[in-house]
Amino acid sequence: MLTSLELQALATSFIVSTRSVLIALPIAILIAYALGRFRFPGRTLLDVLAHAPLILPPVVVGYVLLSTFGLNAPLGGFLHRTFGWRFVFTSEGASLATAIMTLPLMIRAVRLSLEAMDEGLDEAARTLGAKALDRALSLHLPLAWPGILAAAILGFAAGLGEFGAIITFVSNIPGETQTLPLAIYSALQQPGGEAAAARLATLSFALAIAGLAASELLIRFGKRRLQ
Amino acid sequence: MIDLDLTARAGAFALRCAFAAPTPGIISVFGPSGAGKTTLLRAIAGLTPAEGRIDLDNASLAALKAEERRIGYVFQDARLFPHLSVRENLLYGFARAADPRLHLDEAAAVLGIAGLLDRGVRALSGGERQRVALGRALLSQPRVVLMDEPLAGVDIARKGEILGLIRSVQARFALTILHVSHDLDEVAALADHVALIEQGAISRRGPARALFLEAPLSHRPDAxxxxxxxxxxxxxxxxxxxxxxxxxxxxxxxxxxxxxxxxxxxxxxxxxxxxxxxxxxxxxxxxxxxxxxxxxxxxxxxxxxxxxxxxxxxxxxxxxxxxxxxxxxxxxxxxxxxxxxx
Structure with a gap:
């Protein structure tokens, strides 16, 4: 069975990942909506920036976060002095790092769903007097909900696996920022930690597969529903 | 009075249509596939960019966005919202209309869809979909109803029923309906006024009875x-x-x-x-x-x-x-x- 330290890592992972979905989902919806439905100056730049975490080394993302939200950085210092917010070495910071790393995946899931929508329905809504924001709320988002749900599950599952950005930005503190992958890493650093690492790795694997399967099923269900 | 003079482009296709017809009543635009019928309706609705004039009973629509034109568009494929019930579909335009005169109960009764209100739209037959689409358009309190081949998805046995329904709602609510079709039977059954469209332009127009007596309609085998x-x-x-x-x-x-x-x-x-x-x-x-x-x-x-x-x-x-x-x-x-x- 799991030791209390391992259970703590599981709990930290859940908290960090859940919070990261709450941060990333609204942003992913906004960006997916903007990229999917509008042409505007800076669209390509937004596309590139939003997808950058996919190709950047996670350590680099962690480093950028550290130099933005560190207590000595202008923004990090300002947030700390004004609101008392602290991201470095906290589980909130781990959630922020995870949110940024999972954003591209979540944007993709929402966008697929939005693009599967029949444009004819949008035209029908326009002739019925619905303006742009109205249509977004009454038509586009309700029709895209399977994609939005899939994005949330995918973001959660992927967030459980985040390593590089977390360890660089908020370090590896048991009970605060030590998620499952970080706990596996720590176990492997200790003599005789292989059994613990194997247990944690199996757990991670099962969680990730379950999340991915749920997300794929929802995307398919959503596509069928919109046809 | 509806009075149009507009030009529009859809890909390589150019539309240049000018005609006027009295309102209320059913105006049918008759022509072969590819003559520009749908482009004409889309231009009037504001869904396809167009230049020129669209005057309807002293209101000028050309400068307005599609969502401000108050046009009830009954699409060929109905385009009901799949995530909403029949009732919610019917109320979509109604809820966004200022000062509605026609209400849900009356529209549902006239269209014979009162029994369908709490159903989803996916299970509806072609005829039922067209009725709901017509009801949704009417309940948005439109200045004019545009109909694009409204019988295309309806099986033959139900066509006469839907035609009768269109005529009776027109009379009951004194509607102006602009209807496009390539089916002369549909035009003959509905039209008060007819315009013939060929290659993106109106070639002839006039009261239906007079126009049916004139060439080219009088020279068809089904004259x-x-x-x-x-x-x-x-x-x-x-x-x-x-x-x-x-x-x-x-x-x-x-x-x-x-x-x-x-x-x-x-x-x-x-x-x-x-x-x-x-x-x-x-x-x-x-x-x-x-x-x-x-x-x-x-x-x-x-x-x-x-x-x-x-x-x-x-x-x-x-x-x-x-x-x-x-x-x-x-x-x-x-x-x-x-x-x-x-």
Whole structure:
């Protein structure tokens, strides 16, 4: 069975990942909506920036976060002095790092769903007097909900696996920022930690597969529903 | 009064349409596929960019966005919202209309969809979808209803029903309906006013009855004259219709005495006799005077007649014309073999 330290890592992972979905989902919806439905100056730049975490080394993302939200950085210092917010070495910071790393995946899931929508329905809504924001709320988002749900599950599952950005930005503190992958890493650093690492790795694997399967099923269900 | 003069582009296709027609009433734009019918409707609705004028009962629509034009568009494929129930679909435009006069209960009753309100839209039949789409458009309190081939997805058995429904809602709510179709039967059944569209331009237009008597419609193999009459009586399985200064026997048609009906008399169903024929099975025999003789593109002779029921067309062989020595001014008898009621 799991030791209390391992259970703590599981709990930290859940908290960090859940919070990261709450941060990333609204942003992913906004960006997916903007990229999917509008042409505007800076669209390509937004596309590139939003997808950058996919190709950047996670350590680099962690480093950028550290130099933005560190207590000595202008923004990090300002947030700390004004609101008392602290991201470095906290589980909130781990959630922020995870949110940024999972954003591209979540944007993709929402966008697929939005693009599967029949444009004819949008035209029908326009002739019925619905303006742009109205249509977004009454038509586009309700029709895209399977994609939005899939994005949330995918973001959660992927967030459980985040390593590089977390360890660089908020370090590896048991009970605060030590998620499952970080706990596996720590176990492997200790003599005789292989059994613990194997247990944690199996757990991670099962969680990730379950999340991915749920997300794929929802995307398919959503596509069928919109046809 | 609807008064248009607009140009639009859709890919390589250019539309340049100008016409005016009286309102309220049903205006049918008739033309082959690819003539620009859908582009015309989309331009009027503001869904396809267009330049020019769209004036409707003294309101100018051209400068408005689609969502501000208050146009009820009944799409060929209905386009009901799949995530909403029938009721929620019907109320989508209603909820966004200022000062609505037509309400859900009345619209649902008139369209015969009161029993469907709490259903989802996916399980509806083609005819039901079209009814709901029409209801949704009407409940948005539109200035004009645009209909794009409204019978395309409806099975043949239900077409007559939907046509009757369109006519009755038009009369009941004094609507202006702009309808496009490539089906002459649909146009003949609905139109008060007709415009012919060819290659993106309006070639002819006029009141339906007059336009059906003119080329090119009078030269088609399915040429017909339209007679607007009223039900006089129902007897022995037929309906007697008061048409002009006479009465015609028509196939049984539900309708109270006095109800308006439109009769269609195909030119190919009108034969001519110099003397009043005796012992024939044809029920409708009316005195007629020849007003003109023409040769149709298909080689048949087209005889134009003035009768107490109104003008009629007769398509006969040129042989018959010379045998009977037919000429303008000649008085004779028209035997109307069949009358269609819509």
């Amino acid at each position: 017909r004259s339209l007679i607007d009459g009223r039900v006089a009586a129902q007897q022995d399985g037929v309906t007697i219709v008061e048409a002009g200064e006479t009465r015609l026997v028509a196939p049984r048609h539900e309708g109270e005495a006095g109800a308006r009906v439109r009769l269609q008399v195909y030119a190919r169903d009108v034969t001519l006799a110099l003397k009043p024929p005796e012992a024939v099975s044809t029920r409708n025999i009316v005195p007629a005077t020849i007003t003109a003789l023409e040769t149709r593109i298909d080689g048949q002779a087209l005889v134009r007649l003035e009768t107490p029921a109104g003008p009629l067309l007769s398509a006969i062989t040129r042989d018959a014309v010379s045998d009977l020595k037919l000429a303008p001014g000649l008085a004779l008898f028209a035997l109307v073999k069949a009358v269609a009621v819509k």
